[in-house]
Amino acid sequence: MQSHHPIGIFDSGIGGLTVARSIIEQLPGYDYIYLGDNSRAPYGNRSFQTIHQYTWECVExxxxxxxxxxxxxxxxxSAKALRTIQQVDMPGKYADQRVLGVIRPTAEVIGDYSTSKEIGVLGTTGTVQSQSYVIEIEKFFPELKVYQQDCPLWVPLIESGEYTQPGADYFIKMYLDKMLSQSAKIDTLLLACTHYPLLQSKIQSFLPENITVVSQGDIVAKSLTNYLQRHPEIETKLTQKGNCQFFTTTDDTADFDRHASTFFAAPVTSAYVHIP
Structure with missing residues (x-):
């Protein structure tokens, strides 16, 4: 029997560290394993089949x-693999485990940020094409008008570390202009990719003061806290020794460590893992 039962946190790269940081801050006692599939990032422009395959390999x-x-x-x-994993891959073999995404908890609260009831969703091409946010937000805020804009160059800029350079500003502003051109009443922008909070200060600098920028870290962390309170059958399985391990599928662990250390304001040492 294994005595180590951590909460797993997965992302295609370093973006999920924004969510991991918020979760660990709000639930510091638990054990965690973070896995970044950096060698195969970005996922945003890949096919449904490829995204599902990569995600399931990492989940397993x-x-x-x-x-x-x-x-x-x-x-x-979350948009293109979660439902298949929950409904097809897990039943039987992993019936006692759980996999949760970031879209539903965000959709449950995003309408509370908007006064005009018109919001913009900034995401990867895959997320936007899936229409997942439009579908989920409709369930909780049917009065909300939702506009979407894919930003296919943002994740590569972030994963390469070029997002801090002045040259990145052109591409940040370009997608924001496309987003805001869809409606003058948009007063809330959702960063519907966990990489995008790394651009938040630059994004904010290109926006009017009346527009609120919403990132997902704290939203997901609060939702997870509530989930564990509602599901003691899962919570009691988790070990609480305060350990946190980091793994990446790139053999350049030093680069991953540099990024991760900036998130956690402390040195991070990751280990390479080959998947599948």
Missing amino acids: WLFKQGCPLIILACNTA
């Missing part, structure tokens, strides 16, 4: 590390 690896609960801290994976 986390299951084998003893995780009873996994958070897909990736909007593209």
Whole structure:
């Protein structure tokens, strides 16, 4: 029997660290394993089949590390792989484990941020094409008008570390202009990719003061806290030793560590893992 049962947090790269940081801050006592599939990032422009395959391979690896609960801290994976994983892959073999995404908890609250009841969703091409946010938000805020804009160059800029350079500003502003041109009444922008909070200060600098920018970290962390309170059958399986491990599918672990250390304001040491 394994005595280590952490919460697994998965992302296609480093973006999920924004969610991981918020979760660990709000639930510091638990054990965690973070897995970034950096070698195959970005996921945003890949096919449904490829995104599902990559995500399931990583989810199954986390299951084998003893995780009873996994958070897909990736909007593209949540949009294009989560339902198949929950309904097709897990029943039977992993019936006692759980995999949760980031779209539903965000959709449950996003309408509360808007006064005009018109919001913009900034995401990867895969997330936007899936229409997942439009569908989920409709369930909770049917009066809300939702506009979408894909930003296919943002994740590559972030994963390469070029997002801090002045040259990135052109591409940040370009997609924001396209987003805002859809309606003058948009007063809330959702960063529907966990990478995008790394651009938040630059994004805000290009926006009118009346527009609120919403990132997902705290929303997902609060939702997870509520989930564990409602599901003691999962919560009691989790070990609480305050340990946090980081894994990446790129052999350049030093680069991953540099990024992760900036998120957690402390040195982070990751280990390379080959998946599948």
